[in-house]
Amino acid sequence: ERTGEPEVVLATGKTPAQCAEAVAALHGGSSPVLVTRADAEHAAAVRGVVPDADYDEAARLVVVPAGEQRAGTPGTVAVATGGTGDLPVARECAGVLGAFGVEVRMVTDVGVTGVHRTLAAARTLTDTDVVVAVAGMEGTLPTVLAGLVSQPVVAVPTSVGYGASFGGVAALLTMLSSCAPGVSVVNIDNGFGAAMVARRILRTRGGAG
Amino acid sequence: ERTGEPEVVLATGKTPAQCAEAVAALHGGSSPVLVTRADAEHAAAVRGVVPDADYDEAARLVVVPAGEQRAGTPGTVAVATGGTGDLPVARECAGVLGAFGVEVRMVTDVGVTGVHRTLAAARTLTDTDVVVAVAGMEGTLPTVLAGLVSQPVVAVPTSVGYGASFGGVAALLTMLSSCAPGVSVVNIDNGFGAAMVARRILRTRGGAG
Amino acid sequence: ERTGEPEVVLATGKTPAQCAEAVAALHGGSSPVLVTRADAEHAAAVRGVVPDADYDEAARLVVVPAGEQRAGTPGTVAVATGGTGDLPVARECAGVLGAFGVEVRMVTDVGVTGVHRTLAAARTLTDTDVVVAVAGMEGTLPTVLAGLVSQPVVAVPTSVGYGASFGGVAALLTMLSSCAPGVSVVNIDNGFGAAMVARRILRTRGGAG
Amino acid sequence: ERTGEPEVVLATGKTPAQCAEAVAALHGGSSPVLVTRADAEHAAAVRGVVPDADYDEAARLVVVPAGEQRAGTPGTVAVATGGTGDLPVARECAGVLGAFGVEVRMVTDVGVTGVHRTLAAARTLTDTDVVVAVAGMEGTLPTVLAGLVSQPVVAVPTSVGYGASFGGVAALLTMLSSCAPGVSVVNIDNGFGAAMVARRILRTRGGAG
Amino acid sequence: ERTGEPEVVLATGKTPAQCAEAVAALHGGSSPVLVTRADAEHAAAVRGVVPDADYDEAARLVVVPAGEQRAGTPGTVAVATGGTGDLPVARECAGVLGAFGVEVRMVTDVGVTGVHRTLAAARTLTDTDVVVAVAGMEGTLPTVLAGLVSQPVVAVPTSVGYGASFGGVAALLTMLSSCAPGVSVVNIDNGFGAAMVARRILRTRGGAG
Amino acid sequence: ERTGEPEVVLATGKTPAQCAEAVAALHGGSSPVLVTRADAEHAAAVRGVVPDADYDEAARLVVVPAGEQRAGTPGTVAVATGGTGDLPVARECAGVLGAFGVEVRMVTDVGVTGVHRTLAAARTLTDTDVVVAVAGMEGTLPTVLAGLVSQPVVAVPTSVGYGASFGGVAALLTMLSSCAPGVSVVNIDNGFGAAMVARRILRTRGGAG
Amino acid sequence: ERTGEPEVVLATGKTPAQCAEAVAALHGGSSPVLVTRADAEHAAAVRGVVPDADYDEAARLVVVPAGEQRAGTPGTVAVATGGTGDLPVARECAGVLGAFGVEVRMVTDVGVTGVHRTLAAARTLTDTDVVVAVAGMEGTLPTVLAGLVSQPVVAVPTSVGYGASFGGVAALLTMLSSCAPGVSVVNIDNGFGAAMVARRILRTRGGAG
Amino acid sequence: ERTGEPEVVLATGKTPAQCAEAVAALHGGSSPVLVTRADAEHAAAVRGVVPDADYDEAARLVVVPAGEQRAGTPGTVAVATGGTGDLPVARECAGVLGAFGVEVRMVTDVGVTGVHRTLAAARTLTDTDVVVAVAGMEGTLPTVLAGLVSQPVVAVPTSVGYGASFGGVAALLTMLSSCAPGVSVVNIDNGFGAAMVARRILRTRGGAG
């Protein structure tokens, strides 16, 4: 594959058997195989095919390592969350990065309603290469972080919230409308996508990945 | 009027003559008369009827003082803005409060993309009674301020922005979804409404209003 | 915490064990700990950790009293509802206020389709300090009340209704568009948020809070 | 025409000449011809063809009387407005009813933020047959009126307002979500449509119309 | 009750016990008591309190007759549906009308994709007083009927459909945008509301109701 | 060009000079060059470059014939409109088809509120190959026509209307939700697109096109 | 039936018994009877009535052959999908076409993120008559295919995706906004509708069907 | 400024004098000053203050060079557009990058309806570091490019289009929903924002910036 991307199966709307079958066809090559949005049954079925597949239930992510091991992509990605409810999305992101040997630093629960914690967190991020900022509800974390750090900030809105959060739309619009420089946005709850963006950014540095 | 509110004319969709006629019928009583969203022609027509009416072009606000002067409502309202584009709305708010003799402290251009300025601003607000926070684009200012001060925060989304700001909708949703305590919200660009809320809050303190 | 706010856990999307763990870490300090949107299992798990936690099933609210008891915030908050379907949200609001020792007066089922009942209710509210008005469907109650009383009115749209109610959006837009003075709005179904706003308003009166 | 309806030309998007041409082709029969949304140029062009056409500039309505005069539809329609900004729509409704000889009673500026005026207005409507309630912004007037009168209430949302009024959408949703019995709704700013509904209701009474 | 309306309980979001309790408090007077959106458990609980309550499962409607029997409202209402999927809403409408002794004529499955059936249906409606037209998906039935009959047409959009039907929104917008005269609209799936409108129209004819 | 399509310039957002320059670069080949959404200035500039370019002001369409003349695509396309306001879009469609030598039959003002005219129109279409149905407001024409004819129906929603028409969205949703078989939909006001679809359908018949 | 269409029952919202009853009334004539959106219970009930009915569980489609067998509609329809998640919709389309004896060529998993596979697929489609392109998420497949082939392209958005896919809305808007010529669109997930359009297009070629 | 960002003035809603005043206060430091969305009058006023300010009318961008010249950020950014209508946004992006000494390669008019041109363009991008893909209407360009290149792709939706493009919303949703890896998105028409993201990505490579 010219762009060096992983094989990914989206479990939503597929049976465990269909996921297992897809993984059976894809694994063993030079890329890891990922199953996203996988529940416990999907994971069990995949493990029936590839016993050493790793499953993170909170992240709903199955990782099947590449057949031939490659050197990891060098660099560090910070994954910061606004609240504990954003953790599953952050873990999906971290898990995907981990599958490529990228070093991840998790910084959780640093949402801007306690802005002094946000500032303290920002100070610990100076030696990372990319910041992924995951936030639901009003989704302000990426805006504030981008004013405090100088790395690219990949913003991930989450569907955490209710009412006028509209399943992540409020956070999404906040992030898109942000006048803070250096923020770009992926789909609601798309921890996987943020990881893919972060990894491509690391590769611009000359990484092997 | 049982609730002690001003007479207000919304100039939008009215001719200058209609505004002047409305003001002629309403002024001279115990409440000030306000004309909101007034352009220069509206203001001129009103001044034809009440020469000492005050007009703030940026705020698009005409204030006709009450016939019988009352003591001002005691207390101080801080009006903070995210960017300079939010100033017209902030001035509408301040102008309405001024019409009731409320002391106003303006704090402009303290949006959260320069969060250290936001923090500095918050430190100057401790002796005010109510905070009105005016912000467009992603509209984060009220959320961050509410985590830093202990007063009620009245949030005013503005239509400043473009694209996914959707004429103030992004800021509105941000403010409604905010997980910061003590924030309540008025309509987009509604500086007038925020002033009315702030004044009622001041009156709970026993003000004469 | 500088702003004197409670610790709050949003149970939605968390397991009972996660809620209990969060409460265990937070309780015993100078603020009450609240768990909102808690079902019976969440409540049972929290009580496993703090046996004297109070649970209101209708309100889906767990209240864990502060370790050190403080004087309540002086003042009275009226909580009025349009219909009986709005009661859970009103009770969440009342329960949170109660956790801070605020006196609450509930006035239920005074929606504007029976406007004479609304008027009668308004006459009983004159000695309260803040009015929280909770209404679903078309959400008109706050508008009418604000024309009848002189206190600040905190409007809470609820998701009660169907079709063009759009899960509370119709009520939300009504409340934001209201031309009645003194109305500000919190998120759909956010009884908790309305309580936090009301308490901050009471504190502007010099309450201990 | 089997259903006895007027010929109507919507001027929006048509040139004055096109309107005049359409009227020239339609007038002189047993129904009046109406031109709605007509500005002064449209009206002038139509009058070039039919000199006795009547034009109400505020209502933007041209009425060309029927060639053969018929007895008016018996009955009275009340047309009530929330604010003065709703007058153009109310006048369009009244003008169309007038073209069919229906008696109209206008009751203006009785919006629910001054609910005592709404109640007083409702008391004057008991001898009318249909109530058309025209309101913008939050659009509550029909809901409250329907709880006070026993006639059918035809609700007309108007585009008066700004921000979360969304060009009449807030009022429309309010009216559709209303739990008051007897309310049905026509399109935003559709005074013409409300008149047509009211006239059909009058005809169920055995009117000649 | 001045406007002579029924007592109505919306079962959605209420327990069977709460519905039964509400009915117990309301029945026995001069109006019927209705429970809308009632499932079998709600109905059973109500019957525990008022054994002769009538339940139509398809319509999800419980009718508790008035304590003192009144003469029915004279007149006939046609209830027409586009497809068989619209029947539950049509039956809710018919059931409510029946509770007031109004004669109902059901005309089902006459949607406009088979427009010759629609025309045939319209010819059978000439001797009715009001037409309620119930339609989902694209919701065209009321528009076409209103061009064929001369009665008032009360349009009820239903949530039947998928995709761009958006739960009844497509049908709702069709009905509001209709250029056919004499059409007014109630909320999505609101058969109850259409019945209330139809009954008020019948009463303008001098019915006892 | 493998798919044999015309060169098309969208004038919106381009200066007359930019349009003329684009046409100068594209014309003279084996396909006609079209400029859509062209006002009189755009047309004049294009004619400065290609004097024999044809301009239909109502359709806002410039047609520059192909350099080398080809045989027209055999077959007939019916273009039907609901109201006269839909004519500009219908003419854009007809003009584009004409540029390819396709025979067009225009059938105007046959909207479904006068359904007997719609039926009469349908009877005249039996010998055409494709039906393009153009309608605004509630957009019902394609649904009814598709139940009466057996050709493919290409539906074009127009932005004619106001209020709940939402600039063509109501008509668009109607057309997409239609349960009539054989209807497919193009973008709002996209007469050009409908012509392109119709021409491809004709070519499946073995036309030279 | 003048337009030669099948009888179709939409199972959504109907009980198995209701579906079986409908099929019992409709089958045995000159058209096949289809039940769409049928789950296993619906299918079993229908087979109780017509034992030789065919059921495709993935497509959720029941096909009851016509009583009198007709010659199939001549011609070939290509059904292409972007991802494996789009297969159920593609199979509904193929199943309906099969019921009319139309030849179908399935080309799956050729979405544009692997655009070289899309190009390869396009090369295999040259001898088909119509292309149905089924795609979810961002829904780009029809746009790219229409630039590569010269047949009519019927685009089917699917509800596959999450977040900003909004249940198929993103794909729908992509397809409508496409600047590729020859694309028309049916409702989200409407494989049935695409088949009906494709069949009508084949009949313009002079097919019997 | 800790994050090394430019000073930026958004001209929308500001008078020429206000822009000039803002620039006068900000220029002369170590960062360039930019005025975005500037029309000719804004530009003239700024040049009255800083005569060597550069103005690109198509991009609506004023660039005031930094007082002290710094080394440019090393690296190359490709800016690709779908159509010529997207050029203004692409030029805003390129102009901002140029202000920081970043090398830009423009690749215009390579939209996916002519996918062979898109492929050819992709082949010329292999030696760039970041790809900015600007597209309106259906907005597919970034999705296809991201499947062909291995750099980070910053997607910029534009408001080019009409109807279901909804002012850039269709393109925005396409880009967010894309299943192509490595795509992140900025606000509609936000060429400025894309440049800021691209520059931060370049700086992760160790550039001086």
Ligand SMILES: Nc1ncnc2c1ncn2[C@@H]1O[C@H](COP(=O)(O)O)[C@@H](O)[C@H]1O
């Ligand atoms: N074209 C633009 N898009 C997004 N943000 C911008 C743009 N131009 C300026 N800004 C930001 O908007 C804010 C300026 O707001 P104001 O104080 O109202 O001028 C600053 O944070 C700028 O960085």
Ligand SMILES: Nc1ncnc2c1ncn2[C@@H]1O[C@H](COP(=O)(O)O)[C@@H](O)[C@H]1O
């Ligand atoms: N199906 C229904 N549609 C609309 N309004 C209803 C319906 N059923 C009950 N209502 C109204 O909803 C209100 C009852 O709300 P609640 O007090 O929550 O039961 C009353 O005003 C009823 O008239």
Ligand SMILES: Nc1ncnc2c1ncn2[C@@H]1O[C@H](COP(=O)(O)O)[C@@H](O)[C@H]1O
């Ligand atoms: N999957 C489907 N998509 C669109 N329309 C359908 C579908 N299945 C059935 N229909 C149509 O829906 C109508 C049936 O409605 P009903 O009478 O409620 O069963 C008929 O016009 C069918 O042609």
Ligand SMILES: Nc1ncnc2c1ncn2[C@@H]1O[C@H](COP(=O)(O)O)[C@@H](O)[C@H]1O
């Ligand atoms: N969580 C995810 N978010 C976005 N795209 C995904 C996700 N998981 C898988 N995909 C993509 O979705 C496509 C898989 O579609 P399918 O063929 O239906 O499994 C592939 O292009 C994957 O890269």
Ligand SMILES: [Mg+2]
């Ligand atoms: Mg957050």
Ligand SMILES: [Mg+2]
């Ligand atoms: Mg701001």
Ligand SMILES: [Mg+2]
């Ligand atoms: Mg209410």
Ligand SMILES: [Mg+2]
């Ligand atoms: Mg009103």
Ligand SMILES: [Mg+2]
């Ligand atoms: Mg129908």
Ligand SMILES: [Mg+2]
């Ligand atoms: Mg039409």
Ligand SMILES: [Mg+2]
């Ligand atoms: Mg796809």
Ligand SMILES: [Mg+2]
């Ligand atoms: Mg493009």
